[in-house]
Amino acid sequence: MPASTLRLAILGPGHDALPPASPRFTDPAALFAQPPCDVVVLTAGGEQNARWAEQLRRHPAYGLTLIYCTTDHPLTQALTDGPLPGQLHAAWQQWQERLAVFNLGRAPEGLEAQVLAYLWLRAPGTLKAVRAPLSPGHYSYPLVDALGDDQVNAHALVHNLAQRHLLDSTALVDRIRLCRSCGSGHLNYVDVCVECTALDIVRQPSLHCFTCGHIGAQAEYLKDGVLVCPNCLTRLRHIGTDYDRPLENYRCNACQAFFVDADVEARCLDCGQHHAPDQLQVREIRDYQLSETGQLTARQGLERSSDAYFGGLAMVGVSTFKTLLDWQLELIARHGTPTFALLGLRFRNLGVTLRRLGPQRGHALLDSLIERIQVAIRETDRCTRTSEEHLWLLLMYTDAPGLRTVTERLNQISELFVGQDLQDIQLTTSGCVAPGDLIEKEDAELLMARLAGAL
Incomplete structure (x- = not known):
């Protein structure tokens, strides 16, 4: 060294x-x-x-x-x-x-x-x-x-x-709740009165008089060592017959209300706002790594990470491609037209070969493949890549014979995979023509997954 x-x-x-x-x-x-x-x-x-x-x-x-x-x-x-x-x-x-x-x-x-x-x-x-x-x-x-x-x-x-x-997320680290007003996680959860939301509540035993229905603190019923209702002055001798102990064990010193369980309120220690717990903003904290799309974007140019068309290659982002495909499927379902074909290509063992060739030689090979594929399709067709091994082509106004012609042209790309460094790469294809090959209620995600299973 x-x-x-x-x-x-x-x-x-x-x-x-x-x-x-x-x-x-x-x-x-x-x-x-x-x-x-x-x-x-x-x-x-x-x-x-x-x-x-x-x-x-x-x-x-x-x-x-x-x-x-x-x-x-x-x-x-x-x-x-x-x-x-x-x-x-x-x-x-x-x-x-x-x-x-x-x-x-x-x-x-x-x-x-x-x-x-x-x-x-x-x-x-x-x-x-x-x-x-x-x-x-x-x-x-x-x-x-x-x-x-x-x-x-x-x-x-x-x-x-x-x-x-x-x-891409690699792990869910935590799930936290934040103030909706300022976004702070410095929250204090307090018990408050269910009637007036006052903080000054106390837990104290209470009694319920069966004669008049009065509910009050136990101390109010004690008079000269016996239990007497402060409202109707009835002497309470037997629990279950004259009186009982209600579930309401909390009392608010502000409004004198009795209640069973207090409400919980989240108070932000930074801005002072009060929120119900279910009103807080929930944030998942995750670890991340660069996705397949991120790696393609980093190599092909950061300006290509948007959903705009990628120059003369007619490449679009994955989300845009699926949106276009969903739109065509909706048109087919409603009007029966226009006819289109979806073709998936997989370059088997390409990832292993790229790692063996190194970044510069490997990515140069990948770019040459994309250029050769572009020669085989039209300017009105659209394509996207979901990984370095998978390429998808949306071929508008293409019937079954047209799809076979395009597939034959693309199979000629296999001529590139010669030599000791490239012989492991194998090109496989899977396609369908709409509307004949479609399944009822199949969207872009399901259609691509079905074809990917055959790759």
Whole structure:
């Protein structure tokens, strides 16, 4: 591992697994004063490493850099790449290759692009939520906070990326409830009167007079050591005959009401608003990783993550493709026209081959496949990719003979899969023609799932 090839920096005391000649720094400021290093290893204690990791991620030169850590801490799990790998140079080489193909070679600009770039460089990466008791939301995404600034709403950004199918949830960490007025999770749950919602309620035994029906505190019935109803002055001798103990055991000192169970009210400690528990905002806290769509977007260009058509390739996002397909199915159900064909293609073992070829050669192959497919279809057709192995074509005004013609043209792409590196790739297709091949009440999701089962 020549120093001229990989510039490694040690932040903290020395470590046996690291080259002794590697420069060592005692604090991030000293590291920042030098030209940026390729890899940083944190070797201090857990809390110190966590603080340093946050400082490194906030620095423009180290936001995406490989940072390894010799200790375990919730913050270092969220901000670093974990323990030092056995093949450090290979990991750094892969990082460089992935950076070269990210967003068609353009540097990430903006917080969303940086988050996607960070995960892409470690694909699928990990975006972890960490408990933050002092935060109004109780949880934070340290990586988003570090790459952004204090004005960024990390939860909103992550939720937006997940809604656009760029992130996939890997685990449900927690479910919290927040104030609807200010979004704070600092809530106090209190028992209040069911009549006037006053806080001043007490639990005290009460009695119910059968003669007049009066209900009052037990102390009101005690007179000279015997029980006498304060309302009708009847002497109460036998429980169950003259009186009983009602279920109402709470009394409000504000309105004097008696009740069985108090109401529960959530009071925000930040803005002071009062809410019923079922009126609170429920938020699920999840860990995420880069989705298949996110990986395709990171490689093909971030501007293609929208639902607009992808230039001359007639590619659309998955959600838009399904919307178009649902629309055609509704037209078929109502009017019986227009005729269209849906064709699914799967490149078996493509993922394994891509990993074997490496990011640059593999993705170049993938792009050439898409270009060849575009030659076989028309400008009015639309296509989308649900994964790196699956491609879907919506062929408008195409009947059964037309579908066979397109399928034959696409099968010729198999000629590309020659040679020792590509021989494992196999192209399979599955298609149907509407309305003849449709099943009643079948929507886009079910139709694509049915065809995918044959791939």
